Amino acid sequence: xxxxxxxALAIVIILLAVPSTLVLIYSGSDEQPRPAxxxxxxxxxxxxxxxxxxxxxxxxxxxxxRVETGxxxxxxxxxxxxxxxxxxxxxEFEMEALKAQALAARTxxxxxxxxxxxxxxxxxxxxxxxxxxxxxxxxxxxxxRWGSSYxxxxxxxxxxxxxxxxxxxxxxxxxxxxxxxxxxxxxTENSEDYxxxxxxxxxxxxxxWDANAPRYQETVTMSIDQLEKRLKVKIAQPxxxxxxxxxKTISRTAGQRIKEIKIGDKVxxxxxxxxxxxxxxxxxxxxxxGQNVVIRxxxxxxxxxxxxxxxxxxxxxxxxxxxxxxYFYKGVNIENGEKWIK
Numbered sequence: 001x002x003x004x005x006x007x008a009l010a011i012v013i014i015l016l017a018v019p020s021t022l023v024l025i026y027s028g029s030d031e032q033p034r035p036a037x038x039x040x041x042x043x044x045x046x047x048x049x050x051x052x053x054x055x056x057x058x059x060x061x062x063x064x065x066r067v068e069t070g071x072x073x074x075x076x077x078x079x080x081x082x083x084x085x086x087x088x089x090x091x092e093f094e095m096e097a098l099k100a101q102a103l104a105a106r107t108x109x110x111x112x113x114x115x116x117x118x119x120x121x122x123x124x125x126x127x128x129x130x131x132x133x134x135x136x137x138x139x140x141x142x143x144x145r146w147g148s149s150y151x152x153x154x155x156x157x158x159x160x161x162x163x164x165x166x167x168x169x170x171x172x173x174x175x176x177x178x179x180x181x182x183x184x185x186x187x188t189e190n191s192e193d194y195x196x197x198x199x200x201x202x203x204x205x206x207x208x209w210d211a212n213a214p215r216y217q218e219t220v221t222m223s224i225d226q227l228e229k230r231l232k233v234k235i236a237q238p239x240x241x242x243x244x245x246x247x248k249t250i251s252r253t254a255g256q257r258i259k260e261i262k263i264g265d266k267v268x269x270x271x272x273x274x275x276x277x278x279x280x281x282x283x284x285x286x287x288x289x290g291q292n293v294v295i296r297x298x299x300x301x302x303x304x305x306x307x308x309x310x311x312x313x314x315x316x317x318x319x320x321x322x323x324x325x326x327y328f329y330k331g332v333n334i335e336n337g338e339k340w341i342k
Contacts (some may be wrong), residue, residue: 002097002162004244005294016140017310020207023247038045052273055193056165056166056167056336056337056338057078057079057165058078058165058166058168058337058338058341059077060077060133060341060342061074061075061076061077061080062074062076062077062080062126062127062129063075063111063124063125063126063127063130064077064080064125064127064136065121065122065125065127065128065129066129067129067130069158072122072320073081073138075136075138077109077334077341078161078162078165080109080136081105081106081109081161081244081320082102082158082161083101083136083137083138083142084101084105084108084134084135084136084158085098085101085102085105085157085161086137086142086154086157087129087134087135087136087137087141087155088101088105088135088180088308089308090102090133091146091149091153091154091157092153092241093308093311093315094312094315094316095156095160095266095315096161096314096315096319096320096321096324097311097312097314097315097321097324098156098157098159098160098312099160099163099164099309099321100248100315100321100324100325101160101308101311102160102161102164103164103167103168103169103178103321103325104169104178104179104180104305104306104325105134105178106135106164106166106167106168106337106341107168107169107170107175107178107337108133108134108177108178109127109134109341110175110337110340110341111167111175111177111340112126112127113126113340113342114174114175114340119262120297121133135225137185138278142154149335152191153204153210164321166336166338167334167335167336167337168334168335168336168337168340168341169325169329169332169333169334169335170270170332170333170334170335171200171201171329171331171332171333173335174214175340176201176329176332177199177202177305178198178305178306178329179191179202179302179304179305179306180305180306180307180308181217181300181301181302181303181304181305181306181307181308182213182215182300182301182307182308182309183210183213183216183299183300183307183308183309183310184207184210184255184299184301184307184309185210185216185255185256185257185281185283185298185303186206186207186208186210186256186298186299186304187204187205187206187207187254187255187303188202188203188204188205188207188255188303188304188305188306188307188310188328189202189253189254189255189257189302189303189304190202190203190204190253190254190255190304193253193255193259194252194253194257194259194271194282194302194303194304195304196280200330201329201330201331201332202304202329203330204253204254204255204332205327205328205330207307207313208311208313209307209309209310209312209313209316209317210299210307210310210313212313213300213309215280215299215300216298216299216300216309217296217297217298217299218280218296218300219294219295219296219297220279220294220297221289221292221293221294221295222292222293222295222314223278223291223292223293224292225276226292226293227277227293227323228333229266230276230277231263231264231268231273231274231276231277232266233263233264233265234264234265234283235263235264246263246264246288247261247263247264247286248260248261250267253270253282255283255303256283257270257281257282257283257299257303258270258273258282258283258284261273263286269282270282270284271302277295279295279297280297280299280300280301281297281298281299281301281302281303282301282302282303283297283298283299283303284296284297284298286335294309305328305329306324306325306328306329307328310328311328313325314327322334324340
């Protein structure tokens, strides 16, 4: 026989000996590659010293006022929670962070239902679908937003919702005000320092994980005239570049944000300046450059409750959903929410 025959025979024998899972290296699929955190099904699950809460399915529908259409939609509870997590947190986040977001979203609506105060929504509705309450997106909006990534993103969020199904966060046997925001300045805020009233579970904590968040630090510029009009103040003219005597921070909060600041001849709270100027947070600095005011901000959001990027950072370090929520919401428990969601 010719040598080429023996070579071919040897190749066939080698291929038969190789497991098929190694031969099919490329399947030809056009699906987008998934982030590492999205494909942990084959990995060993993390061990946890926390007790897994029993999953409870609550048969209740949330009446959601859809602002764009002006209609009220009846959405099953866990579908509503899924829509909120989809609208409020990136699906690429770690699973334990997504679970924490699901708990916060479900707790938010549980508190509204427990209070039975729907005076801020049209008659017949429980909640709107905007940041006034919680951002909610439906299946059509998810598909439009995620495109070809819809399948794996939806699966991850559904998993987070399913694994926390029916559970809410409580303090002294009542649902908490489970507020959350995107990114801290390195600390969360005491509730009274932003909203004026104290809640014992919303205490300032350090959030070192946020330093690498994409919107941790930003700079915006506006004209001196714009600032004067928005704040209704007059900055002494001319103000030399580098001379910041026209603004003076009077005090700071426990979360290192501005509590009070004097601008021109008026005193403002940090929240007032943030809202009047449309800033990312109430931790900011002001300086003059030419005829403009340069504003440097730290963090993104009001700063009270759970930092979403902080939760993701904790999850990356191996923290469980229970450890995450109990870090940001002091003294809380995870309970079945059936008695409030009705």
